Amino acid sequence: MDTNNEHVHCLIIGSGPAGYTAAIYAARANLKPVLYQGIQPGGQLTITTEVENYPGYPDGVQGPEMMVEFEQQAKRMGTDIRYGLATEVDFSVRPFKVQVDEEKWLEADAVIMATGASAQWLGLESEQRLNGFGVSACAVCDGFFFKGKEVCIIGGGDTAAEEALYLSKICSKVHMFVRRDELRASKIMQERVLNASNIKMYWNTEVDEILGDDKVEAVRVKNNKTGEKQEIAVSAYFVAIGHRPNSDLLKGWVDMDESGYVKTIPGSTKTNIEGVFVAGDLQDKIYRQAVTAAGSGCMAALDAERYLSMLEHLKHSNNSLQENNQQIKTGS
Known part of the structure; x- marks a missing residue:
């Protein structure tokens, strides 16, 4: 499988409050995150006018404006933000493989999925x-x-x-x-x-x-x-005829409920696949607020940081073990 030789340490898919908050925390933790914005950069808030219930905006803020500010903050922290749509994943191998725009494959040590959910409409x-x-x-x-x-x-x-x-x-x-x-x-x-x-x-x-x-x-x-x-x-x-989680990409890979919301290990953003995390409305069918999505984005980045630190520790331990074995073999 051609990966175009690009390897990403922490890959974030989705650009609503969950994706951008995960990016801010991941960048501050020096995880060098790459974020793909998806088909609707900024998520559902880009089709919302006034937002008055997000802390820190005493006079309210326009939804699209708030998402631009989220993006600018994630970028300032060092996130590599790209326009593109994840179209296929392969979580059977490590590093994980994610295809973008049906053509480019990337390898990622950790993946944070924050593709959100879409409201169902009558179609008028x-x-x-x-x-x-x-x-x-x-x-x-x-x-x-x-x-x-x-x-x-x-x-x-x-x-x-x-x-x-x-x-x-x-x-x-x-x-x-x-x-x-x-x-x-x-x-x-x-x-x-x-x-x-x-x-x-x-x-x-x-x-x-x-x-x-x-x-x-x-x-x-x-x-x-x-x-x-x-x-x-x-x-x-x-x-209010329901929301549909944007989880089609993950079907067959991670555990979901009957409505397609991704199941997480309680108290975390971890899925049944170690190293794959989910945040925001993709896993939240109860609250579905910008502030709760942002909170879970923070959690996902912290979970990913701990996971990647564990990988590094195991890698160093294995290297040390191999060096010791080599020394024993050579008698040095």
Whole structure:
């Protein structure tokens, strides 16, 4: 296998808060990290407008601006940041092999995967056009901007129920659209949603279109039983039909749960393959916040540093042992 003769000590795949934080810590530890940014440099925060809940930004910050600052800090520490997409891995050999852009193979002593997760959308053109202008896949991130206003949420599972309850505490009214005639959420979550006075349920209801030229102004919904359509004025549209971890690259190599989130050894970022670490939303289906992703990026770099130090120690021990054996053989 052609590796183009490039050997990387610590390879980081992904460039959201997890990837860049791992790079900052790895560079400071002199691991000479190489980071590939992937298909969306900066990750999901590049399609977020205002970020107000990340510590250190008292006046808030634009998501893309924050990711540029993360990148600049990682670069200043000495990270080799490259644009490219990891397309294949081979973790059966050491050093590990990672292919970039379907052509170049690299060898890496340690790999930190931070490819994140992607929100699932209904697929409406207006979802993408108004993304960041009232359309969001994270109520905890963006709900605050619509304090006291009417909003809607799409979904019927636990995530949708949790986010609807969160929104109900800060918004005047939450319109909840559910495709079926019941919620998929757990019983306790169903009870809480159905008992919330300002959450209005719409059963057998699907979103037909989001209305508004440069921001969300209303949604047009359709009853999938009767075909009846209606327009409802809202200031924000939250979709909560699930996230999909970007873990296809790792299938068959590392342990995952039934949804494709990578499993880690509890209390660490270690996978079942020694020397391969994961950080951020790729392994976190519970919190999914920029600050928790950054925290796990720090953990991954520290785990990688300890692993690489152990490798160096073993290498020196083996060399010393070989030298001793050689001396014994030669009688010196």
